[in-house]
Amino acid sequence: MSMKGLLNNYGVWMVAALIILLVPIPFGSGFALSIASQMTIAIVFALAYNMLLGQGGMLSFGHAIFFGLAGYFTIHYLNWMGQGVVSYFPVSLLPLLGGLVSMVLGVLIGLVSTRRAGTTFAMISLGFGEMVTALTLIIVSFFNGEEGIQGDRWVGPEPLGITFGSDVQVYYLAGAWCFAAAVAMYAITRTPFGRMCNAVRDNPERAQFVGYNTQRVRWLAFTLSAFFSGIAGTLHALVFEHVGFETVDIARSGFVLFMVYIGGTGTFLGPVLGAVLITWLTSILSNFTEAWYLYFGIIFVTIVMYAPGGLAGLIFMHEPIWLTDPRLLRRLLWPYALGLASVLVALVGIIGEMEMIYHLSNDITGEFVMNLYGFDISLRNTVPWVICAIIGAIGLALCRKSFPLVAQHWHQVMHEARERVLQ
Amino acid sequence: MSAVLELEHLRKNFGATEIIRGVDLTIQAGERHAIIGPNGAGKSTLYNLISGLHEVTSGKIRLRNHDITNRRPFEINRLGLSRSFQVTNIFPRMSVFENVRCGVLWSMGCKYSFWRRVNGNVEVQQRTEEILESIHLADKRHIPASLLPYADQRALEIGITIAGGADVVLLDEPTAGMSHTETARVVALIREISQHKTLVVVEHDMSVVFDLADRISVLVYGEIIASDTPDNIRGNRAVREAYLGTDFV
Numbered sequence: 001m002s003m004k005g006l007l008n009n010y011g012v013w014m015v016a017a018l019i020i021l022l023v024p025i026p027f028g029s030g031f032a033l034s035i036a037s038q039m040t041i042a043i044v045f046a047l048a049y050n051m052l053l054g055q056g057g058m059l060s061f062g063h064a065i066f067f068g069l070a071g072y073f074t075i076h077y078l079n080w081m082g083q084g085v086v087s088y089f090p091v092s093l094l095p096l097l098g099g100l101v102s103m104v105l106g107v108l109i110g111l112v113s114t115r116r117a118g119t120t121f122a123m124i125s126l127g128f129g130e131m132v133t134a135l136t137l138i139i140v141s142f143f144n145g146e147e148g149i150q151g152d153r154w155v156g157p158e159p160l161g162i163t164f165g166s167d168v169q170v171y172y173l174a175g176a177w178c179f180a181a182a183v184a185m186y187a188i189t190r191t192p193f194g195r196m197c198n199a200v201r202d203n204p205e206r207a208q209f210v211g212y213n214t215q216r217v218r219w220l221a222f223t224l225s226a227f228f229s230g231i232a233g234t235l236h237a238l239v240f241e242h243v244g245f246e247t248v249d250i251a252r253s254g255f256v257l258f259m260v261y262i263g264g265t266g267t268f269l270g271p272v273l274g275a276v277l278i279t280w281l282t283s284i285l286s287n288f289t290e291a292w293y294l295y296f297g298i299i300f301v302t303i304v305m306y307a308p309g310g311l312a313g314l315i316f317m318h319e320p321i322w323l324t325d326p327r328l329l330r331r332l333l334w335p336y337a338l339g340l341a342s343v344l345v346a347l348v349g350i351i352g353e354m355e356m357i358y359h360l361s362n363d364i365t366g367e368f369v370m371n372l373y374g375f376d377i378s379l380r381n382t383v384p385w386v387i388c389a390i391i392g393a394i395g396l397a398l399c400r401k402s403f404p405l406v407a408q409h410w411h412q413v414m415h416e417a418r419e420r421v422l423q
Numbered sequence: 424m425s426a427v428l429e430l431e432h433l434r435k436n437f438g439a440t441e442i443i444r445g446v447d448l449t450i451q452a453g454e455r456h457a458i459i460g461p462n463g464a465g466k467s468t469l470y471n472l473i474s475g476l477h478e479v480t481s482g483k484i485r486l487r488n489h490d491i492t493n494r495r496p497f498e499i500n501r502l503g504l505s506r507s508f509q510v511t512n513i514f515p516r517m518s519v520f521e522n523v524r525c526g527v528l529w530s531m532g533c534k535y536s537f538w539r540r541v542n543g544n545v546e547v548q549q550r551t552e553e554i555l556e557s558i559h560l561a562d563k564r565h566i567p568a569s570l571l572p573y574a575d576q577r578a579l580e581i582g583i584t585i586a587g588g589a590d591v592v593l594l595d596e597p598t599a600g601m602s603h604t605e606t607a608r609v610v611a612l613i614r615e616i617s618q619h620k621t622l623v624v625v626e627h628d629m630s631v632v633f634d635l636a637d638r639i640s641v642l643v644y645g646e647i648i649a650s651d652t653p654d655n656i657r658g659n660r661a662v663r664e665a666y667l668g669t670d671f672v
């Protein structure tokens with residue numbers, strides 16, 4: 001293959017590999033690197049989840065069980081290796097083992113849950129999610145209740161001095177698996193099974209009449225998704241050296257749905273975007289505010305209502321334009337900047353109000369002082385309340401002016417792109 | 424000549440209502456067989472029974488030497504019987520090409536393979552191209568199926584149906600809702616694709632029926648009241664009475 005052909009076909013993957021390789025250089029600190037590791041894990045889990053949701057049309061509320069159970073297995077296996085109970089297995093290949101464990105679970109659970117799609121499937125997934133969460137608290141000998149279990153990834157021989165003791169080494173382990181898993185999952189979308197998965201999602205009735213057993217297709221999708229979720233869960237266990245019930249519970253299942261939906265279910269890139277963005281937001285928001293779950297809820301509802309294609313959907317909405325003439329995009333720059341600025345102004349006001357309300361209702365000191373946007377303010381004073389309200393009102397007014405402008409320019413540019421194509 | 428499809432004393436109830444009331448019908452290999460009858464006679468229901476969408480209440484369905492009574496749709500399809508739908512039933516979000524290819528995959532032995540690239544399968548690609556050519560949608564291959572005009576969707580419906588190479592093809596009102604020119608196009612298509620196949624077609628347009636069919640069966644209120652050559656059907660009194668007041672020729 002020529003250089004250009006190589007770049008066309010694999011350019012995106014080369015860039016991805018390069019990013020994974022280079023991240024530790026600017027982000028070498030413990031905190032940043034830990035976030036980077038979490039991102040790679042989130043990407044694998046989100047992509048695995050989208051095999052179900054986006055590719056197969058199955059909405060699961062309990063998929064974290066395949067993530068967490070592989071994690072439990074991994075920690076136990078590390079400990080067993082340490083005790084010499086089981087034979088040595090290279091730590092770098094443990095994700096494969098964890099994936100297989102989840103895959104077996106996927107085969108069994110999928111046998112029951114994938115007979116039906118739609119609501120029935122969603123309800124069964126919720127049931128299994130609750131069941132496993134309950135089990136982690138009941139079977140103390142294996143799951144150790146709310147405390148969870150700990151392990152040490154530094155076991156066994158040290159080929160080339162690699163112990164995975166350091167954060168950088170374990171980051172590269174997670175990064176390498178993230179890359180391999182993403183490539184594999186992408187490749188699967190391009191196989192006969194991948195295509196029929198979409199067909200069963202779009203029209204399960206018709207899929208039967210072209211020779212495919214739709215239950216079998218769903219079951220296989222479920223099993224494969226469980227496998228990759230298990231890889232993600234294993235990486236989580238290796239990175240944190242700890243797993244608890246929070247790795248299997250409904251909150252985690254909901255969170256991956258969050259990531260995937262916000263990123264976009266319709267494209268392969270969507271879940272990756274969602275995973276990176278949400279992991280990053282979680283880590284910074286949870287530092288600055290305790291109400292971050294509330295903000296996630298708002299983001300989620302906004303996306304569901306106004307951009308059901310997610311962030312990737314918003315990006316690929318522009319595909320017809322850049323395929324026609326990328327220069328047309330320049331005309332969208334300033335309307336977009338204007339719209340975005342309006343939203344930001346509105347957000348500053350609204351978030352300010354919400355932070356103050358949150359602080360007011362949670363103030364245990366009785367002093368009612370807080371730091372908002374770097375200002376020390378007293379909640380007894382009406383000024384900050386009024387200022388935030390005014391900023392919010394200005395922002396909303398700007399939105400009302402700028403959104404129609406954005407829409408108008410969008411339609412103009414789309415129209416022009418269409419005209420040029422038809423010529 | 425040998426029988427390819429045989430229905431024996433076939434009955435179907437929906438709740439208390441008997442929709443198919445003891446149908447006996449034999450379709451010979453290679454024939455073009457039309458099923459006509461008024462709306463609500465049970466023609467589509469008959470297809471749904473044969474193709475495995477609905478369970479039969481009683482009776483037997485035989486495809487060559489296989490008993491396919493109450494088998495599942497995909498099993499029946501794999502035995503070489505394929506059907507189209509009266510209400511267009513395609514994969515709306517996928518491209519025209521992908522739609523046809525979905526029809527091809529199983530017959531080319533792709534099964535549930537998740538390790539081989541589908542684009543790398545030359546036979547699958549070629550077969551898909553052939554079907555696209557024959558339904559005249561080759562230049563619209565990249566368009567999402569939901570965006571096609573109605574007549575093209577109907578052609579695609581047929582394309583998906585024949586893509587797997589089934590040798591018994593059941594078409595349900597392929598020309599319904601089409602203009603004269605579109606109908607002519609579809610009739611030509613049906614003639615072409617049914618060349619070495621057994622064809623059963625449900626059709627309302629009598630000129631199409633008499634143009635296409637070797638044999639005609641008349642279904643009225645869930646019963647076959649006549650099954651004969653076009654000429655004999657034309658002269659059949661019971662049929663004329665059943666169609667009294669309609670534009671039956």
Ligand SMILES: Nc1ncnc2c1ncn2[C@@H]1O[C@H](COP(=O)(O)OP(=O)(O)O)[C@@H](O)[C@H]1O
Pocket residue numbers: 437442460461462463464465466467468469
């Ligand atoms: N799934 C079903 N449940 C209940 N009644 C049905 C069902 N399918 C068809 N019917 C009834 O069976 C009768 C025959 O319908 P159909 O086979 O579609 O007629 P045709 O195709 O000859 O116009 C109609 O009265 C219809 O209402």
Ligand SMILES: [Mg+2]
Pocket residue numbers: 466467468509
């Ligand atoms: Mg009908």
